[in-house]
Amino acid sequence: MKKLTGAILASALSLSVALTGCSQRSDSGSVTQESVKPAENAATTATAANGPKKRITVYSATADKPVQEVYRQIANDYIKENPNVEVDLQFPGSEYENIMKVKMAANDMPDIFDTHGWAVIRYGTYLADLKDQPWVPQLTDTIKDVVTDKSGKVHALVLSEAKDGLTYNADLLKKYNIDVPKTFDELMAAAEKLKSESKGEVTPFYFSGIDDWMIGQFFDYFATSLLISPKQNEAQALLDNKMDWNKWNQLPEKFLEMYKKGFMNKDVLTAKYSDLSGLFAQGKVAFTLLGPSFADEVHKVNPNLKIGFMPVPSMVAGDEPNFSGGERLTMGASKDSKNLEEAKKLVAYFAKPDNMAKFANVTKLPPGLKGVTAKHEFTEYYDKYASIRVFPYFDRVYLPNGMWDVLCKSGSALLGGQITPQQYSDKMKQEVERLRKK
Template sequence: MRKTFLSMMGVILIISVALLGCSQRPSGATETAADSKTAKPDAAGNTASSGGGEKIKLSVYSTITATASQDVMKGIANDFMKENPNTQVEFQFPGTEYENILKVKMAANDLPDVFDTHGWAIIRYGKYLADLKDQAWASQQTDTIKPVVTDKDGKVHALVMSEAKDGISYNVDLLQKYNIELPKTFEELMAAAEKIKTQSKGDVTPLFMSGIDNGMIGGFLDLYATALLISPKVNDMQALLEGKFDWNKWTPLAQKLLDMKTKGYINVDVLTAKRSDVPQRFAEGKIAFLTGAPSFADDVHKINPNVKIGLMPLTSMVPGDEPTFTGGERYTMGAWKDGKHLAESKKLIAFYAKADNMGKIANVNKLPPGLKGVKSQHEFSEYYDKYVNTRVFPYFDRVYLPNGMWDVMCKTGTALLAESVTPAQFSEKMKQEFERLRNK
């Protein structure tokens, strides 16, 4: 009996070893097409058969938040993968967490293969980015965007797919209704605001801002800081760069913002209003002007397709000066210089730089492309064509303020409208934080 039992156990052991040998492959072996047809996601999140062999995976991080724009980016990536079946493009759109995530990745020197530099190609991300000056598209950069992403040594830091040109968005119908010419100076803008407030009997908000999404308040200050301190012939550009700026000169800008609230030119619920309130109010003809780009246009037209939205340069603030745009990088693609797949990253960026793809991106974002020779046609094309020769200055905070000052400007601007700080105290706060952060 014992002999029979041992014999049976021996047979079972032999069969088990044989089965184990069939189920295992040597450590590190690559799964081939014959082994598996594992489904892998494409850039849009769809799954498809890999067709064999391990794919090169390119991680791409973008600041784009609009779903329509994200879909266009993914669609172009899918076209790229069809031409390059051994490369998998994986998008991440972190939204408001983008900047914090990238700061952590920089600290760990572990960045995405391709990422959006969102206005900081040279200053913040320069040492992490590969030089793209040898790419065919680099010679096609627009005259206004080339100096923004090209340093003094000629290094090209990123492909600018969409070039920002922020001025003032406005309701064309309302300006016609109240017989208002496009203002060119700040005084003319204030006169228009007074006329709209008075003749609408308070039913129309001349300029909308949000204290909840205080970037709208910071954005106003950032744009008009350029009009006050940088664009005039006699300016404070060098003093700011050298850290010798007299911050008492900030007080008039803060005072003008406070005066706008006091005179009823800003929505009365500025401290509780949200950016998301814009489409509904604009569609109802309740907002005349907004500083910044008309990125809200599609949402307005979903509510009221008959509203016509216009775009004009930012008014001048100093006598003798001219209107300007503030701009630079909006959506870009740069390649991590230490990435394992740098050649493939450059190839992907070059694919997005194709004229047809740049046109798709320009149309969905309603912004001018960063390359010459790109055909695009959207509702704001006429305005970009009209103001093609208007000067474009980089964002004030990106050039003249140390990292961290944007938040200070937004929060203190909101406190000013809440009347918890005075214009003079605002200037003192800016001085203290400028000196602290600059020497950090």
């Protein structure tokens, strides 16, 4: 297990936002948000008029500021109704997964945490069973089995379901007379046209080496298109650990080709995810390999920009596009929480239809519960592509725990000239075999 330095952990935890019922602005009476240091949190027990407060720590993997703000709004509302509770929201960003690994090893989990796709497989033994909660009967048909194990244990509330494809600047595609690509070859042709006809003003794709999950996303998406989605596929071979990893070569070869042809930002290794919204809003980026949850940030800069959403193009002749899906944002409760019942109440509060709708509207994703009405500009795309197949994320089904980091880091090393496509494939084979033996 990768060890996290104290400096990184302290940096991540410094993003904590503590929300307290008694911290109000005198001019409005609204709850203010106050950043506090972990040491101060640990050393101080807030008190209400009726005694000590119950402090509930909530960790989320989201890096999107508008989504974080929805968490804050709902938590603020909850503590107004429950002044004996303090909610500590923490958003560690790109270090989320590493911090969770450290906490699992120390058996020191937050009261509530985001399972980010691993509710059953990775976090199952750390989570309380929520099957008796009032919102469970409303779990959607597409997500219920994802967060429920064979014994019937329900591991988490799914705030938003993932239905991931490519988000694109619809105005740019219209300007350059480009149809929405259905195949990888069509996607590359669109990239060439955008680059050449804009004389380099438009960068077809944006990736970040700092937030290298964006690079990992390419390999996770297109691994499904190459190896799983086609009728003749490698699904069983992967499950049986009999995959010929030379077949992986095509993915790093194509990714490196995109880089060499100038189809992605030149500063990819030092670029940050946080810069994407501004560049996209200015019409300098055409495609992103992620869902449209950053749309609100784009529209703050350019309210009139038309943003589109599409499935992941196919890579094999005769195949069709697909979506990658599963859990996106979730709330699971630690079985060892000292305030488990209060944690369950907070999760149930987030599960209220109005609150679920807030997440659907800000993430631009389908809610994990039935009976939630969402109204946002991407509803038309979900309706348009309702019949498109949705596959579970490639790494969550076909790779052992720990391989996501390999996807991301190897992709960055490939662009940095440290490894070749063949060495990337060799690394995949080596790490899959090593991790399966654990």
